[in-house]
Amino acid sequence: MAKRNAFYAQSGGVTAVINASAAGVIETARARRAEIGRVLAGRNGIIGALTEDLIDTSKESARDIAALKHTPSGAFGSCRYKLKGLDESRAQYERLIDVFRAHDIGYFFYNGGNDSADTCLKVSQMADRLGYPLVAVHVPKTVDNDLAVTDNCPGFGSVAKYVATSMREAAFDVASMAATSTKVFVLEVMGRHAGWITAAVGMAEDAATPIPLVLLFPEIPFDEARFTREVDVRVKRFGYCCIGVSEGLQNAAGKLMAEAGSKDAFGHAQLGGVGPLIANLVRERLRYKYHWAVADYLQRAARHLASKTDLDQSYAVGKAAVELALKGHNAVMTAIVRTSDKPYRWKIGIAPLADVANKEKMLPRDYITADGFGITSKARAYLAPLIKGEAPPPYRDGLPQYVRLKNVAVPKRLATSFDIGK
Amino acid sequence: MAKRNAFYAQSGGVTAVINASAAGVIETARARRAEIGRVLAGRNGIIGALTEDLIDTSKESARDIAALKHTPSGAFGSCRYKLKGLDESRAQYERLIDVFRAHDIGYFFYNGGNDSADTCLKVSQMADRLGYPLVAVHVPKTVDNDLAVTDNCPGFGSVAKYVATSMREAAFDVASMAATSTKVFVLEVMGRHAGWITAAVGMAEDAATPIPLVLLFPEIPFDEARFTREVDVRVKRFGYCCIGVSEGLQNAAGKLMAEAGSKDAFGHAQLGGVGPLIANLVRERLRYKYHWAVADYLQRAARHLASKTDLDQSYAVGKAAVELALKGHNAVMTAIVRTSDKPYRWKIGIAPLADVANKEKMLPRDYITADGFGITSKARAYLAPLIKGEAPPPYRDGLPQYVRLKNVAVPKRLATSFDIGK
Numbered sequence: 001m002a003k004r005n006a007f008y009a010q011s012g013g014v015t016a017v018i019n020a021s022a023a024g025v026i027e028t029a030r031a032r033r034a035e036i037g038r039v040l041a042g043r044n045g046i047i048g049a050l051t052e053d054l055i056d057t058s059k060e061s062a063r064d065i066a067a068l069k070h071t072p073s074g075a076f077g078s079c080r081y082k083l084k085g086l087d088e089s090r091a092q093y094e095r096l097i098d099v100f101r102a103h104d105i106g107y108f109f110y111n112g113g114n115d116s117a118d119t120c121l122k123v124s125q126m127a128d129r130l131g132y133p134l135v136a137v138h139v140p141k142t143v144d145n146d147l148a149v150t151d152n153c154p155g156f157g158s159v160a161k162y163v164a165t166s167m168r169e170a171a172f173d174v175a176s177m178a179a180t181s182t183k184v185f186v187l188e189v190m191g192r193h194a195g196w197i198t199a200a201v202g203m204a205e206d207a208a209t210p211i212p213l214v215l216l217f218p219e220i221p222f223d224e225a226r227f228t229r230e231v232d233v234r235v236k237r238f239g240y241c242c243i244g245v246s247e248g249l250q251n252a253a254g255k256l257m258a259e260a261g262s263k264d265a266f267g268h269a270q271l272g273g274v275g276p277l278i279a280n281l282v283r284e285r286l287r288y289k290y291h292w293a294v295a296d297y298l299q300r301a302a303r304h305l306a307s308k309t310d311l312d313q314s315y316a317v318g319k320a321a322v323e324l325a326l327k328g329h330n331a332v333m334t335a336i337v338r339t340s341d342k343p344y345r346w347k348i349g350i351a352p353l354a355d356v357a358n359k360e361k362m363l364p365r366d367y368i369t370a371d372g373f374g375i376t377s378k379a380r381a382y383l384a385p386l387i388k389g390e391a392p393p394p395y396r397d398g399l400p401q402y403v404r405l406k407n408v409a410v411p412k413r414l415a416t417s418f419d420i421g422k
Numbered sequence: 423m424a425k426r427n428a429f430y431a432q433s434g435g436v437t438a439v440i441n442a443s444a445a446g447v448i449e450t451a452r453a454r455r456a457e458i459g460r461v462l463a464g465r466n467g468i469i470g471a472l473t474e475d476l477i478d479t480s481k482e483s484a485r486d487i488a489a490l491k492h493t494p495s496g497a498f499g500s501c502r503y504k505l506k507g508l509d510e511s512r513a514q515y516e517r518l519i520d521v522f523r524a525h526d527i528g529y530f531f532y533n534g535g536n537d538s539a540d541t542c543l544k545v546s547q548m549a550d551r552l553g554y555p556l557v558a559v560h561v562p563k564t565v566d567n568d569l570a571v572t573d574n575c576p577g578f579g580s581v582a583k584y585v586a587t588s589m590r591e592a593a594f595d596v597a598s599m600a601a602t603s604t605k606v607f608v609l610e611v612m613g614r615h616a617g618w619i620t621a622a623v624g625m626a627e628d629a630a631t632p633i634p635l636v637l638l639f640p641e642i643p644f645d646e647a648r649f650t651r652e653v654d655v656r657v658k659r660f661g662y663c664c665i666g667v668s669e670g671l672q673n674a675a676g677k678l679m680a681e682a683g684s685k686d687a688f689g690h691a692q693l694g695g696v697g698p699l700i701a702n703l704v705r706e707r708l709r710y711k712y713h714w715a716v717a718d719y720l721q722r723a724a725r726h727l728a729s730k731t732d733l734d735q736s737y738a739v740g741k742a743a744v745e746l747a748l749k750g751h752n753a754v755m756t757a758i759v760r761t762s763d764k765p766y767r768w769k770i771g772i773a774p775l776a777d778v779a780n781k782e783k784m785l786p787r788d789y790i791t792a793d794g795f796g797i798t799s800k801a802r803a804y805l806a807p808l809i810k811g812e813a814p815p816p817y818r819d820g821l822p823q824y825v826r827l828k829n830v831a832v833p834k835r836l837a838t839s840f841d842i843g844k
Contacts, residue, residue: 014598016591044601072591074598081602161820169438169494169723172824176436176496179466180503185719203821275716276695293718294697297607301591305726307820387820398583398729398809399625402594 003035004106006322007049008057009042010074010141011112011119015155016162016303017314018111018141019068019075024318025109025139026057026065035326040103040410044077046110046119050092050418052099054410067403069315070393072303075405081420083119086126093126095418100127100134102413107135107325111318113142113153117333118357124331137321138333138353141314143300145196148359149351150335154317155300157310157386160200162302163189163244164387166295167204171211171242174291178240184231184282186243186292188275190299193248195219195363197299201244202375203383212238213374216278218248219363220372222257228285230373235288243282249274304400308389313346320348344385425457426528428744429471430479431464432496432563433534433541437577438584438725439736440533440563441490441497446740447531447561448479448487457748462525462832466499468532468541472514472840474521476832489825491737492815494725497827503842505541508548515548517840522549522556524835529557529747533740535564535575539755540779546753559743560755560775563736565722567618570781571773572757576739577722579732579808582622584724585611585666586809588717589626593633593664596713600662606653606704607664608714610697612721614670617641617785619721623666624797625805634660635796638700640670641785642794644679650707652795657710665704671696726822730811735768742770766807 008025010018022041029039041055042048048055055076057065068075083089100108110120120138127134140147145156167187174185191197195217205211212234216222234241249257258274279292317334324332333356337349367379375383393400430447432440444463451461463477464470470477477498479487490497505511522530532542539560546558562569567578589609596607613619617639627633634656638644656663671679680696701714739756746754755778759771789801797805815822 010598014595047601071594073594076598077601078598079602080599165726165821166720166724168821168824169725170719172493172495173436173719173723176432176498176500177502179469179499180501182719187720206819206821209824209826273698276698291718292716293720294714294716295720296713296715297592297595297604298588298609298715298717298720301595302588303591304587309820384819389820390814390817392812392814395812397628397806398731398811399587399590399628402590402631404631 003037005037005104006039006107006109007042007100007105008039008109009045009049009111010076010078011045011110011116012078012080013143013300014074014078015141015143015300016072016158016306017155017311019071019073020311020314021111021139021141021154021318022075023065023068024315025322028319028322032322032326036107036322037104040105041076043407045079045081046083047079047081047420049096049099050420052412052414054103055407056410059408060405064403064405069311070303071402072301076407082115083122086122093123096123097127097130097132098414101132103410106133109137109139109321111139111141113144113147114358114360117147117353121331121353121357135325135328135330137325137329138356139317139321140333140335143197144191144194146194146360146362148356148361149333151338151346152336152386154310154314156196157307158302158305159190159197159299160203160383161307161387162299162305163187163197163201163295164203165305167201167242167244168209168211170293171204174240174242181289182291183235183240183288184243184279184290186245186275186279186290188245188247188292188294191218191246191248193218193360195246198244198246199363199367199375199379200383200387202379203387212241214241214243215373215375216243216245216249217363217368217372218246218250220368221252222249223252224281228282231282232286243278245274245278247274303393303402306391307387308391309386311391316348324350341381425459427459427526428461428529428531429464429522429527430461430531431467431471431533432498432500433467433532433538434500434502435565435722436496436500437563437565437722438494438580438728439577439733441493441495442733442736443533443561443563443576443740444497445487445490446737447744450741450744454744454748458529458744459526462527463498465829467501467503468505469501469503469842471518471521472842474834474836476525477829478832481830482827486825486827491733492725493824494723498829504537505544508544515545518545519549519552519554520836523554525832528555531559531561531743533561533563535566535569536780536782539569539775543753543775543779557747557750557752559747559751560778561739561743562755562757565619566613566616568616568782568784570778570783571755573760573768574758574808576732576736578618579729580724580727581612581619581721582625582805583729583809584721584727585609585619585623585717586625587727589623589664589666590631590633592715593626596662596664603711604713605657605662605710606701606712608667608697608701608712609665610667610669610714610716613640613668615640615782617668620666620668621785621789621797621801622805622809624801625809634663636663636665637795637797638665638667638671639785639790639794640668640672642790643674644671645674646703650703653704654708665700667696667700669696725815725824728813729809730813731808733813738770746772763803
């Protein structure tokens with residue numbers, strides 16, 4: 001059997017550990033070089049495939065590929081670029097197959113979230129239609145933790161660890177200042193539709209470290225009167241209150257509290273700014289001195305505080321993708337299957353892409369307390385293992401040492417160029 | 423000679439390592455128990471002394487006191503409460519001496535910044551006037567790094583490490599998204615008057631890790647046209663640009679940009695928001711997609727990422743304060759003296775409080791590049807050793823384990839109470 005090459009691309013928002021998945025794919029492919037050719041990566045994600053801008057990962061040293069495991073961000077570039085339906089965007093899918101054919105790509109590894117799972121499935125279907133032999137495997141990644149079938153999503157555990165740690169640290173700070181200064185602290189976190197990251201803020205406190213917390217989930221419509229009452233009760237009782245608020249917090253009418261106006265390439269509203277909004281509300285209604293923080297990219301890029309569980313799983317889903325592909329599993333996603341809570345055990349499973357594509361796994365209502373402002377023990381049992389373990393990067397001169405790859409381009413073989421549009 | 427007790431209090435904004443100074447004071451006093459009595463701490467800083475709300479640190483286990491070295495925030499509570507001049511606030515100073523006398527306090531250790539150095543000096547002067555024997559030693563602390571005489575301030579190195587690391591991580595993130603998404607990232611950092619923390623953001627990049635950075639210092643009046651041009655040049659050349667902006671950025675008229683800024687959805691002036699302001703400006707003028715983060719308390723509470731240099735020095739200034747006090751040094755501050763840059767060496771020095779009180783050490787102009795948007799090699803040489811070394815806290819179940827002390831109150835001995843006012 002002739003060895004065929006693999007294509008790997010990163011899609012959507014990057015994470016602290018998506019490069020660990022890349023390392024899993026590349027190192028596994030290298031280990032099985034008898035069966036699989038080079039791994040070509042898309043420069044800036046799927047756009048690299050459309051424009052035939054491919055990176056030859058075989059030019060990278062084993063050491064640099066290993067260093068991907070401790071380097072945040074997308075080493076080959078990612079993109080926000082969504083392919084539409086097969087008929088609507090037929091030219092794009094055909095172009096992908098043309099590029100794959102030109103570079104003898106027999107394996108398509110797409111590392112992303114909901115949208116890219118859908119793209120991966122469609123590429124597989126188009127290859128089928130065109131009679132082009134291709135094995136397409138989706139490698140899960142999203143800090144939002146909203147992919148179906150998989151128990152959790154690579155990238156989420158590290159964000160969860162970051163927001164829980166940050167809130168715990170800030171809570172200690174506020175507690176010591178509250179007598180004469182700041183009494184309310186607001187931390188805005190990511191999670192556009194699902195409150196997984198907001199729930200993770202709740203892990204900041206536990207039996208040994210109680211913290212007066214109020215969480216504002218995107219799943220629970222914001223009720224100003226109830227919210228300010230909850231905050232007031234905590235300040236009066238504990239002297240201070242910490243608030244974790246999702247960027248996707250909505251009002252009763254289902255409108256985003258922080259509608260920024262601008263939209264991203266997928267047509268999603270670009271968020272950011274509900275943190276200061278909530279803080280100002282506290283000042284206006286309760287007259288408490290407040291501070292607020294918006295972690296934004298810091299939370300998803302914080303490789304220095306990555307979860308060891310998350311790192312291990314991110315590598316494993318990449319590694320397993322290659323193994324499954326070599327076994328001929330097509331149109332599937334590598335998934336994380338939780339086999340035990342205590343002790344936490346997990347294994348890699350296989351999810352048909354049709355079960356994953358375009359679905360969104362919301363935070364179950366019973367993970368949120370009845371009052372809507374906290375997390376239940378069920379949520380804690382789910383979240384606890386995901387933030388466990390530390391995996392610090394190497395430091396030099398006081399700073400984490402992250403690798404930048406050479407990213408050598410593969411010579412183009414097609415005479416045609418392709419306009420990806422705007 | 424009769425053993426006399428010590429009073430210790432934390433003042434102003436807390437840090438990731440101020441408790442290490444507390445541990446330095448308490449552990450050293452315990453080691454020299456033949457010469458010094460108990461360490462009584464002020465609950466919520468100097469307010470605890472005024473209201474005779476003292477904490478008996480002798481009730482805390484050796485293990486818990488040691489745990490202060492890895493616990494951020496102010497373990498006894500801090501406060502923002504400034505004593506005025508000796509004549510203006512005479513009643514307050516007299517009350518302090520009354521409380522000290524009632525508890526046989528012969529040593530006053532005050533852990534804070536500029537204001538508290540001044541208070542420490544005045545308390546010492548008042549004790550003199552009243553003929554009350556007291557040795558007053560100031561223990562330096564401020565993330566702003568703006569205390570005179572000392573080469574650097576405990577607390578600053580850890581914030582510097584945090585902002586440099588965070589910007590480096592975010593820059594990697596933005597670099598991988600810039601082709602189709604975010605091109606400009608803004609990180610707002612602390613430092614109201616002096617640009618030390620802003621300068622530290624510049625450490626995110628080095629020869630091995632170039633990053634297109636623009637820094638906005640409080641020392642350099644904001645020039646919108648020049649700024650947007652700098653950003654535009656970098657985006658056009660590198661594909662993206664990262665901006666570190668001081669919360670204290672001022673316009674040409676010397677007015678804080680954050681106060682000249684926008685209003686929120688409720689129509690209130692948005693406070694502490696120069697980060698989003700700058701980000702919006704980038705969008706308005708350059709039409710680039712942006713993201714912004716405001717680290718706020720996260721930066722000064724981030725014990726998980728503390729600098730080992732900073733931690734060691736924070737402990738040392740506390741330890742030395744006790745040693746100096748026992749030698750009879752009065753109205754002084756323990757200072758950090760840099761004896762060598764390469765290799766970095768430092769020792770503890772003695773600074774007369776009169777040389778420290780109410781002075782502000784600004785970032786030298788030659789630490790900022792001529793164009794006003796970056797840092798010079800001189801700044802790098804100064805900053806490099808301060809962020810060096812890691813000192814992670816212990817983790818349990820994926821989160822840093824921070825100690826909360828019992829903070830047992832010392833029974834009151836005075837019949838009078840004291841109104842600290844509002």
